[in-house]
Amino acid sequence: MASDDFHVYDTTLRDGMQQEGLSPSVADKLAIARHLDGLAVGFIEGGWPGANPKDTEFFKRAQTELDLKHAQLAAFGMTRRSGVKAADDPLVAALRESGAPIVTIVAKAHPRHVDLALKTDLRENLEMWRDTVTHLVAEGRRVFVDAEHFFDGYLLDREYALECVRTAVEAGASLVALCDTNGGMLPNQIGDAVADVIATTSARVGIHCHDDSGCAVANSLAAIDAGATHVQGAANGYGERTGNANLFTVVANLQLKKGRKVVPDEALAEMTRIAHAISEVTNVVPYSKQPYVGFSAFAHKAGIHASALKADPDLYQHIDPAVVGNDMRVLVSEMAGRSNIELKGRQLGYDLSADRDAVARITERVKELESRGHSFEAADASFELLLCSELEGPQSTEFFTVETWRVIVEQTADGRHVSEATVKIHAKGERIIATGEGNGPVNALDTALRQALGQLYPDLARLELVDYKVRILEGDHGTASRTRVLIETGNGEDNWSTIGVEENIVAASWTAIVDAVTYGLLRAQR
């Protein structure tokens, strides 16, 4: 179990799931909890039992289905209702019965919210804090309190906000997490208020931030600098509106920039994988620019950097990506100089350092193709084919040659659309004609090509078209617009991307398909 000196408290399963479009099943929530435990967070807030049937079920199933190595589960709920004893409040009972060792109570610290949302007076609100905490502590639970709208309340009525915190401590709460519920604060405001709370109450202080001002992570760090020893956040910054503080960014910053050991190094090295695994469960496309764990977080483009990058990657990276389980990537683009091509080649397993002529030829070809609308940044496999053909001769990537291809699209009498393609190719000394049907022309061409090659290359049966993207590129200097097609293909283990650029969308697709199949054959051979 993690040390109690500093808490990493995850709220993905409760606050994070307020994000628009997220509605995980109980099984999903259990899966996410396992991933978070893999990051060795100290606490996982599972949800609000009693208020939400799915969350009640989560806590029930967690008792038998979750085997957490690091984290403790926390059940979230509200203070008792006004005018009822905590012991008699059914929602408080649901927290007691959840089986969670930690109960986190949300309580109001803002006078206008007490008046307008709770419709009670300030004195009764304090009684609700006191009674609920006292009752749950007496029942043997460890109680954390989330002081909702704390910072806005503090600016409006400092004395009352501090009185709320003192009440929680007197009643036996282990800590009070101060919440920037509206997410509009800036780091200096948070730092000042946290320092004041610590100086004028005896509370252990936690911090819970939202990202409405774009400062959730900075605000969390400011609170910790001011003495907070408990930080809340959500995986991948999930949460309503602009999201909660991104727990991954907070953890990495604390560990790598502030020298605080908040999770084991081995767990930190799993962070990128865990971030993506959680995205798989939530079905939210990972944000490529996410700090530390994003696909682009260590992607370098400009040619001018590449020569120095080759000499010493640390010159252009704030950390070694491996410590968070990420990788450096070099992007090939028209801005690329020779160093970039050389570096990218090395990454793909080709040593170009001794062959300056080849590097010059490849650089020229990349520049020429990119001026016509190619973009190798997103098409590693097409780039590797180009590299291979330049270095080892065109025959190295020529598994077949295309004589002709044709595709027709037909609307049938009953309104269906069917496509049929015919391809004529030469491979291994044979001339092969094959047809393929599909729900669209691209699908039909893909089927026909694989049909034609299938006898000679049985490995092709494993290939699958995973993704297909089209973009119309503006024409310039009097040329017509062009169509760029990116295709992603998989073989069950890996995926690769290929590109085609033509004036005609079907022709662009065909080029990308031919590259995709050729690359599949090249891989199978090596």
Ligand SMILES: [Zn+2]
């Ligand atoms: Zn919140």
